[in-house]
Amino acid sequence: MEKTQRIVIVGGSAAGPKAAAKARRLDQNAEIIILQKEKDLSMASCGYPYYIGGTFDNRNMLLSTPTGVIRDPKFYLNAKGIDARICTEVLRIDRTSKKLEFRNTETDETGILEYSKLILATGSVSKLPPVRGIDLEGVTTLRSMDDAEYLRKIRDEKKIKKAVVIGGGLIGLETCEALHLAGIEITVVELLPQILTFLDWEMAMLSENHIKSKNANVITGNGVAEFIGDENNKLKAVKLSNGIELDCELAVIAIGVRPNGKLAKDAGLEIGVTGGIVVNEYMQTSDPSIYAAGDCVELTNSVTGRKVFAPLGDLANLEGRVAGENAAIGNAVTFQGTLQTGICKIFDFKAGFTGVTERLAKELNMDTVSVINASPDKPAFMGGKLLVTKLIADRASGKILGAQCVGPGDVNRQIATWAVAIKGKLTVEDMVDADLPYAPPFSLAIDHSITTAHLLQNKMKGRLKGISAKEVKTKADNKENVYILDVRGSDEYEQMRLGIGETLIPLGGLRKRLEELPADRNTEIICYCKISLRGYEAALIIENAGYTNVKVMEGGIMAWPYTREK
């Protein structure tokens, strides 16, 4: 069969193989070559933490098709008709002659390859802190299959007692859980004031509190100053910026990644503000013969219109599919941008997010409203577990702009729901009567996502006057003249309470005990309960009694991000 064109793909992890497979499906006659620097192909790198933590034991599962066939060069050749060359590093691209130079990393042999179309899927590289001791034995990242095997070996050998994870993002926290499962005492160190920076502060705090409840340590607002080694150049401690030294035998650096755009930059392709390769909606670079996909590119956030770096495995695949098709048959399909949706499991907790945070919205001067809702995912009789959601919408139009959800409940469904709602440009009003799947094993009769929309609708209509836990804490700390009212039952109060100077009047007795409230009808009154549904009803009763400044603490005790008295 005559080869009509040669499509060369640089990179064989996620976006590259996807682009190659899509190109093959659309052009059975093209010559399709993957050049992969590593010795493995199609590594499910998002699965590394679960291999390290012992969810499964066979490392080949990370490299296999669902039916258990390893995706090696032979597989690519026979099943896909793709020439996948491993241990092959691309050194440079000559765009004028449409050639690239490569080197075999095992034999050191070099060669030249012509291309009709080139797809760059060069991924990302780990950021490293610019400090001493980074080369010590016991200091590692978690980027490669080799890293994963190194950490898995540490788990299996059970020799290491203490480890520090540098970075409180997705990979950092997944690594924290994996090593904790291995019986290692863990401290997570995060330079910024909070972990999980794609969440707003209070949502990150709920996650941090959960991690701490598992006896893992979290230190925020502190960076690494030095890795300290012993006489054998083995790590013995991590020194932090504030001088504290954390004894440990292992440190995993997970402070994030940056786009691997070197090859593109050297070839004179346009590089964006984020360091990623600039592509248009066809995933085409500034050279029409060269496409790019995956962690090496710069994307557009669909909500803000901003250029962003979004190194996520699902996006890499979706971008690769677009790049593969367009490289094979000409620009036919587009990639419509990202919401930067993500999710992460942390022990028994999940944290998910899509669209913008309130913090980002403020930075961008977007006029938004938000609400926090706490409620179970299912009925109590089905063992429902807590969900706490923060929903953010445009103040004028009500268009949903972002959602964050954390808790032990089914965060997955919540974030999928909001991600599609944002994609569909739906408003809060659209979502208040969304017809979602309901049966007791799966949700409440009114799903948590819908009650969240109800709360935000109530807030936008001025019916629910919300106040954040953070503001309440500040008022309590400053001993402001504010009357804080817990309207739960006495038994609930005995079991758990904030202890910030609140008064307990159970909702059921409130109508008869209104005279116990401050005489001054202008006193600021803040109501709450476990999740602030009763708190809301209390506020309405109190307002109706003539009080003019009544608020509801959003999410109630379940969303309280600080320690409690009890």
Next chain:
Amino acid sequence: MEKTQRIVIVGGSAAGPKAAAKARRLDQNAEIIILQKEKDLSMASCGYPYYIGGTFDNRNMLLSTPTGVIRDPKFYLNAKGIDARICTEVLRIDRTSKKLEFRNTETDETGILEYSKLILATGSVSKLPPVRGIDLEGVTTLRSMDDAEYLRKIRDEKKIKKAVVIGGGLIGLETCEALHLAGIEITVVELLPQILTFLDWEMAMLSENHIKSKNANVITGNGVAEFIGDENNKLKAVKLSNGIELDCELAVIAIGVRPNGKLAKDAGLEIGVTGGIVVNEYMQTSDPSIYAAGDCVELTNSVTGRKVFAPLGDLANLEGRVAGENAAIGNAVTFQGTLQTGICKIFDFKAGFTGVTERLAKELNMDTVSVINASPDKPAFMGGKLLVTKLIADRASGKILGAQCVGPGDVNRQIATWAVAIKGKLTVEDMVDADLPYAPPFSLAIDHSITTAHLLQNKMKGRLKGISAKEVKTKADNKENVYILDVRGSDEYEQMRLGIGETLIPLGGLRKRLEELPADRNTEIICYCKISLRGYEAALIIENAGYTNVKVMEGGIMAWPYTREK
């Protein structure tokens, strides 16, 4: 406090209490009265099967708030300021004088109550087959708390050995599972040719096969002709239309419900084609002073525009919220219609649906395209479980009109995703790069919903020429001149195969074995594999070799609705 208006609500299960609570929040001074015929209030009736099956043991959990307070009249009065009167049956409504007559079912006393606004939430009543023996001991429905307690007692006593469930809908199958868990031998009898009639046939068959794999019996296309009793008027068998007698000591009738519109009809309110009370978008009946919500009303399907009866607990609550607000403050909010979304757990299987089926689309002469996709919900290394989805879209616009998903995997997230996509009027093209939450504990890198969109996109572009399992079976049965090609590995073929005359050529060897295919390039060739991804790639290779009539069996072996050879 002066009572400015009196809102009377007839019905205290789901829609009624929700309407009452919403009305109270918006009007602290109104007199709000619930009249409830039964002795319980706010029963979580969707939870009955799980109480019967033993998921939980305390029946009061069905009647309690999340914090464990029973929602009795005292609770309504103290916490909500609502006068909830149980054992109170409304006999008639006099719309001219805005009065209703009620009777206490315990004391038989009657009374008259005036209303400013009336909300009818009279629910539904069980359909009963018009056959002999329906009053025998051992024949029951599952509608009331009493029914639930009766069946729970049967479970606890462990005396009954055999039971028949009449009806293969949601309640029927949930009851089947509950009684099966109690160790009772179960047969489900369904009059129509399939169970779960809100699914297309092949999706229902996959569900039926799962039920049978659990050693529960399913008989379709057969109704009940008679309940046969012994000399003590105790059920001893169910006789079916075809004469078969099924020995059993218990029969649960679950052939569906119809709107309880009697009170409304007698009062001269407009009743719709479905038998439900006609309401406008404000949930207002033909009498402006009377609203209605819940199972007693007729709704509009948002996709088809048709009037439908949709007796679902989540909708009842959402409708109640709208009726409550509008009754309290005048028409302010609307209910935007239903997608008739639903979900059901059946043993280790789930079945979910939203929007239209292909069958309904055909009945309505809608020009649609559809595809079936089978793939796991998560990576194999995370213990991913199968999902099979059928997605239906408008042929011209690509607008998504319906989705059905069955399998042991996370059906919940899939149906939530599609329900919001339909609400947002999204197209297949919109969904091919949806940015959904991904991490290995939660989904595949390309989520099942997105690969489903990819398949339908490929089909709409003419790249994937799909054929249904049903058509393949017919061709095989009729010994048509068709070449059926299984492209899985030999080991997979040894473990499991269809046995419909197929030839095995593993995909990896196909390019070299093309000469084994029929010489006539116009022969119809049907390719498949486990889930038909490899089958698709095989079809492209074969087409490229000059074959003109190559198809892919959608969903592969995993979506095969018939028995297999192996």
